[in-house]
Every structure is written in C-alpha cells, then in structure tokens.
Amino acid sequence: MASAGEGTSIGTAVEAAVPCTLLGLLLQGKSAGASSDAVGDRSGICFMREYAARATNIVLWAVLIAVTVILLRRLGRVVRFWAKGSRIPGPPILSFYRHSKLIPEWGDLTGYLSKLHEIYGPIVRLWLSPTELVVSVTDLSLIKEVLIKEEDKSPLPGRLFRLAFGDSSLFAPSFDLVQQRRESLEIQLNGVLLGKSSSIPLKVLDCIVKKIDAFMAEGPVDCEEMSQCVAFSIIGSTLFGHSFLTWSNADTYRELLMRVAKDASFWASYNIPPIWKRGFWRYWRLCTRLKGLTRDILVQCGRSYTSFEKTGQTSWKETAEYGTFEKGMLLGELNLHLILEDEPYGNIMGMMFHGYLKISGLINNILIKLVLNPEMQEKIFSEITEMNKRVSGSHPFDVQKMQFLLATVFESARLLPSGPLLQRCSLKHDLNLRKSLTIPAGAIFVVPVHLVQTDSTIWGKDACQFNPLRFVSKTVMYFPSLADVNCGFLPFGSGKRACVGQKFAVLAISTLLASWIQEFQIQLHAAPEDSALLQHPPSPKIMFVRRS
Ligand code: HEM
Known part of the structure; x- marks a missing residue:
C-alpha cells in the first residue's frame, strides 16, 4: 500500500505529466505506449478536469471582455450624447428627475416648455433621464x-x-x-x-x-x-x-x-x-x-x-x-x-x-x-x-x-x-x-x-x-x-x-x-x-x- 507521502508524490508526478492541450494528451498517449492503465486513467481524468477548468476560464474571460467592450461603447455613446446635448441651451443637466416634478407645476409639458422657451429662446433641450433628451423648437426655419x-x-x-x-x-x-x-x-x-x-x-x-x-x-x-x-x-x-x-x-x-x-x-x-x-x-x-x-x-x-x-x-x-x-x-x-x-x-x-x-x-x-x-x-x-x-x-x-x-x-x-x-x-x-x-x-x-x-x-x-x-x-x-x-x-x-x-x-x-x-x-x-x-x-x- 502506498503511504500518504508516496500518494502525493505520485499525484504530483502524474499532474506534472498532464498535458495542457488535447493535442498534448494524444501525443503523450502515443509516446507513453505501455505505461500502466491506472496511471493512464488518472492522467486522463485530471487532464479532462484541467481542460474543462481552462476552457471555462477562457469562455468567462471572453464574455467578460465582450461585456466590458459593450458597456464601454455604451458609456462612450452616452458621454458623446451628453456632450452634444449639453451644447443646446436648456436647464442644468443635473436636474433630470426634477423636471417630472416641475411639469405639473406649469400645468402640462407644453406649459413647462413655454416657460423654458421664454428663458432660453427658440431652441431648448430638456433631459428627461440620463439617456432621454427632448429638444423643443419654436423657430419656424428650424421647424421646417x-x-x-x-x-x-x-x-x-x-x-x-x-x-x-x-x-x-x-x-x-x-x-x-x-x-x-x-x-x-x-x-x-x-x-x-x-x-x-x-x-x-x-x-x-x-x-x-x-x-x-x-x-x-x-x-x-x-x-x-x-x-x-x-x-x-x-x-x-x-x-x-x-x-x-x-x-x-x-x-x-x-x-x-x-x-x-x-x-x-x-x-x-x-x-x-x-x-x-x-x-x-x-x-x-x-x-x-x-x-x-x-x-x-x-x-x-x-x-x-x-x-x-x-x-x-x-x-x-x-x-x-x-x-x-x-x-x-x-x-x-x-x-x-x-x-x-x-x-x-x-x-x-x-x-x-x-x-x-x-x-x-x-x-x-x-x-x-x-x-x-x-x-x-x-x-x-x-x-x-x-x-x-x-x-x-x-x-x-x-x-x-x-x-x-x-x-x-x-x-x-x-x-x-x-x-x-x-x-x-x-x-x-x-x-x-x-x-x-x-x-x-x-x-x-x-x-x-x-x-x-x-x-x-x-x-x-x-x-x-x-x-x-x-x-x-x-x-x-x-x-x-x-x-x-x-x-x-x-x-x-x-x-x-x-x-x-x-x-x-x-x-x-x-x-x-x-x-x-x-x-x-x-x-x-x-x-x-x-x-x-x-x-x-x-x-x-x-x-x-x-x-x-
Ligand atoms: C382631424 C383629423 C386628423 C388630424 C388632426 C390628424 C393629425 C395628424 C398628425 C398631427 C399626424 C402626425 C404628423 C407629423 O408628425 O408630422 C398624423 C399622422 C397620420 N395621420 Fe392623421 N390626422 C387626422 C385624420 C386622419 C385620418 C382620417 C387618417 C386616415 C384614415 C389619418 C392618417 C394618418 C397617418 C397614416 C399618419 C401617420 C403618418 C406617418 O407616421 O408617417 N389621419 N395625423
């Protein structure tokens, strides 16, 4: 019976011999030829486990990178959207959610827009949420x-x-x-x-x-x-x-x-x-x-x-x-x-x-x-x-x-x-x-x-x-x-x-x-x-x- 120390050293030796690719395993299989069945089985299982872990890691990394790229692109779009929207005159960008409270004060959206046009002129922007921008225009040539x-x-x-x-x-x-x-x-x-x-x-x-x-x-x-x-x-x-x-x-x-x-x-x-x-x-x-x-x-x-x-x-x-x-x-x-x-x-x-x-x-x-x-x-x-x-x-x-x-x-x-x-x-x-x-x-x-x-x-x-x-x-x-x-x-x-x-x-x-x-x-x-x-x-x- 192998002692615990022996078991560990065998395990380490087997793990050390585990190839890191499928091709590696096939090559190893060919060269090992007549090595004992038991060692071959364990090596196969360890390989599959290791292989699955690495493959999962690769997939997770790929997903993480893809999601990060999508989020960064979206963030970029939102920043560009904000930057362009902010050039149009209108109430401060920080008051997104205050508008919904202010609108009833002026009766309705038209009443509120009318107030904003009085203050900011014929072109007014209104942020309804960080990604919702309304641009109201009363200038005839622009409307046309x-x-x-x-x-x-x-x-x-x-x-x-x-x-x-x-x-x-x-x-x-x-x-x-x-x-x-x-x-x-x-x-x-x-x-x-x-x-x-x-x-x-x-x-x-x-x-x-x-x-x-x-x-x-x-x-x-x-x-x-x-x-x-x-x-x-x-x-x-x-x-x-x-x-x-x-x-x-x-x-x-x-x-x-x-x-x-x-x-x-x-x-x-x-x-x-x-x-x-x-x-x-x-x-x-x-x-x-x-x-x-x-x-x-x-x-x-x-x-x-x-x-x-x-x-x-x-x-x-x-x-x-x-x-x-x-x-x-x-x-x-x-x-x-x-x-x-x-x-x-x-x-x-x-x-x-x-x-x-x-x-x-x-x-x-x-x-x-x-x-x-x-x-x-x-x-x-x-x-x-x-x-x-x-x-x-x-x-x-x-x-x-x-x-x-x-x-x-x-x-x-x-x-x-x-x-x-x-x-x-x-x-x-x-x-x-x-x-x-x-x-x-x-x-x-x-x-x-x-x-x-x-x-x-x-x-x-x-x-x-x-x-x-x-x-x-x-x-x-x-x-x-x-x-x-x-x-x-x-x-x-x-x-x-x-x-x-x-x-x-x-x-x-x-x-x-x-x-x-x-x-x-x-x-x-x-x-x-x-x-x-x-x-x-x-x-x-x-x-x-x-x-x-
Ligand atoms: C007093 C009656 C009507 C008024 C005040 C009216 C008003 C309007 C307005 C303001 C628009 C949007 C236009 C724009 O955005 O520039 C519109 C679109 C439209 N109207 Fe009327 N409408 C009337 C009757 C009708 C009738 C009877 C029909 C057909 C049976 C009709 C068919 C349409 C269609 C299909 C659109 C959509 C056009 C598009 O989105 O491309 N309308 N209407």
Whole structure:
C-alpha cells in the first residue's frame, strides 16, 4: 500500500505529466505506449478536469471582455450624447428627475416648455433621464428644416400602436417601413374619395342627422360625446362601408377604442411589456376583444356588400357616386395593401384609432368655437344658401368653395390643435442643422404645436383670438398641403411624415358642418362664466335647434 507521502508524490508526478492541450494528451498517449492503465486513467481524468477548468476560464474571460467592450461603447455613446446635448441651451443637466416634478407645476409639458422657451429662446433641450433628451423648437426655419429632413419618429408611439393593435406599416417609427403604405393610403384617400362631389355620402349624413334628432329628443347633448359618436360614424363608414352604420356591435367597439386610448400611452411607456402586472393583462384582453370585433365587422361588411351587389338594387348613378362607400375602402383596392398576412389588423385598427380620436377632437373644438361665435354660423349659413342658389346638383355641399366654412375649420384647428407635440427622432444619425446646431441621434425633436400656432410674431397681435377671417381668401391656398403654405400652421404635421388623411379629414368635417348648419342653429345650453373652461371636462352641453 502506498503511504500518504508516496500518494502525493505520485499525484504530483502524474499532474506534472498532464498535458495542457488535447493535442498534448494524444501525443503523450502515443509516446507513453505501455505505461500502466491506472496511471493512464488518472492522467486522463485530471487532464479532462484541467481542460474543462481552462476552457471555462477562457469562455468567462471572453464574455467578460465582450461585456466590458459593450458597456464601454455604451458609456462612450452616452458621454458623446451628453456632450452634444449639453451644447443646446436648456436647464442644468443635473436636474433630470426634477423636471417630472416641475411639469405639473406649469400645468402640462407644453406649459413647462413655454416657460423654458421664454428663458432660453427658440431652441431648448430638456433631459428627461440620463439617456432621454427632448429638444423643443419654436423657430419656424428650424421647424421646417427638421420636419423636411427627418424621416423617423420616436419609438414610443410606434410601441403604443404595436402593443395595442399589432404590427403596423403605417404608424411605425421608421420611414422605410411606412413609406409604401403611406403612399397607397394617400392615393386612395385623395384620389378616390376626393374625386367625388363630397367626402361624406348623403346616406351617412342622413344617418348622422337622425342620430342628432335622437340625441335631442332626450335634451341638450354633451358636446364631446356627440363629436365622438359622429366621428366614429364617419371614419367607420369610410373604412368599412355603409353596413358599419347599422352594425349592432358599433357601440361596444367605440367604447373599447376609448378604453384602449385611455391606457395605451401608459402601457407603452414600459420598455418591456409589464407581464407581471394584472392591469396589463386586462389591457391586453381589451385589445384582443377589439381585434376580434374588427375581424367581425370586416367579415360582415364583406358579406353585406356581396349581397348588396347580388340584389342589383344600385342604380347606375349610385354606383358611380357612392360605389366605394358602399363597400368601404378596406374592401376595395386598399385591402390588398393594408390587410397583409403578417399584420392582419394593425393598420386597420390604427387608422380607426387615429382617425376617430383626431376627427372627434377637431369636431368638438369647432363646435365649441361655433356656439361661442353664432355670427360665424350665420355667415356660413348665408354661404351655403348662396351656393345652393348658384349650383344645381344632387349634392349641395361643394365645400372646397366655401371660404367661411373652411376658414372656421382651419382657425379652430389652429387655436385648439388635436395633439400637444409633433415629434421626430433620428434613430441612427446625428442631425446637423443650420445655425451649427446638432441634434444627437436618439434625441427626440419636438414642436410644441400650440405655442407655434398662437405665436404673435407669426399670427399677429390677435394670435390667441378666434378670427377665421384671417384664413378667408387664403383657404384655397391651404390645399393641397396645409403646412407648406405657412409652416406655423401644423395641426396635421408637416414634411415627410405629415398626416396622409388631412385633406380627407378637412373636407369630411366641412361637409358635416355644412349639413348641420343648413338644418340647425347650434347653441350652448348653459355657458360657464369663463369661456376658457369650455375646453375642460365636463364637456359643455349644446343644442341643435332646427331652423324655421
Ligand atoms: C382631424 C383629423 C386628423 C388630424 C388632426 C390628424 C393629425 C395628424 C398628425 C398631427 C399626424 C402626425 C404628423 C407629423 O408628425 O408630422 C398624423 C399622422 C397620420 N395621420 Fe392623421 N390626422 C387626422 C385624420 C386622419 C385620418 C382620417 C387618417 C386616415 C384614415 C389619418 C392618417 C394618418 C397617418 C397614416 C399618419 C401617420 C403618418 C406617418 O407616421 O408617417 N389621419 N395625423
């Protein structure tokens, strides 16, 4: 039996003989030839152990070096981002988290930005966190330059749409992804719809007037509720066709859209979907129900269009005039581009969501301005009467020729824009602008629309007053591209990512207003003492009083 001392010396001798590479072991194996089996086995085990330890060490070192390189590169990027961002004027870099406390003090982000612009001038940077930089600009030439040059949007809205509705090639941040679909939709909306005498068919207008009668039978109507209901009918019947108007699940669909709209920004603000929160799963179920209903209405509209065709009820005129509306855009040519295998409902629901919220917001704002300015209603009424005398045709509302009407729509959109900020974000490259200003890649560029649209240096001393006359005689100029005429007018954005539905929306809303003002006087039921309060909830009650 070998003593402990012997054992150790044998072990050491064996370990000393352990080759450090696999090749070494093979060579040793060949040269050792007839050495005893026991020593060979032990040497093999020790080698494998040693080999595994060394290999693990090498892998760990490689991982450590790779992680360090990645972290250093990231740190380098953050330092460069800070260095470039800090050259833009704005509050001290150290106050990252104070902003979130200060913003409520100034009412909202626009109020806070307005305060910062007063202090630091037309270009202001705001650090929201060490890696989140917002650059706000109110200078017209810079706004124009960025909106024309910059094609991408910040990831947040894209995440919002993807989380709620699935992949979308219309509302994604990257321009490369949306360009083709944008063009298809624009051609469809502007070419097919605007080629007709009206952007809303009489059948839809009749249905809306009936809704108003039903509402009024129960007393004064809530302005916001009314606007939402009407906007929903307009966008729904445009996309899905007339059978949308009689769809039994329409109210549920609208309610779901509103609930998704309420929570969408909150859940999209998480970088990783917070699957550990119960509220998130409730939200996810809402979105899934919405998807299910979208599928139902598409199937139903497809079915009713087919049966409508089979009955042969359409006269030639109806088909020519309202053919697209009967089947809706989604069952027409656009279908091929928008309903794709890999994104079945993302674009449709995105358009419903965006169109519904924006159109209802603008109708609500116009109604508030009209009830406060009854003289404008009378001007528009005279315009319609004049037009009816001059034009003899089946459709009375040639709104593109109605200056007062369009001016009212533009002025309302100017004073009460539907969103607080336009945003762009260069996802990959720094954006070098004139005035030697560099916006680092990843920074979010914003235009505070309300500040720009009420800037007295652009709009004159009465910039904050409701004065549609400023647009009269210029309304034709504001088509086809609203923002190109005056880059201080941005309710539909501007540049490569401007709203593709802007002409459709303006003409549809104007047609709707013309039909209302022809039939009714719109009045405020009970005015709050301060008219500014009309913009805040609860929304005002209004009345539609039939003209005698
Ligand atoms: C009153 C109604 C509407 C308003 C106020 C409005 C406003 C806007 C605004 C401000 C933008 C962002 C523009 C920018 O960043 O420069 C936008 C984008 C967009 N709008 Fe509208 N919109 C309205 C109606 C519609 C309708 C009816 C549709 C189509 C059915 C539509 C389709 C789009 C699309 C697809 C985009 C995304 C463009 C992109 O990201 O490339 N909009 N809209």
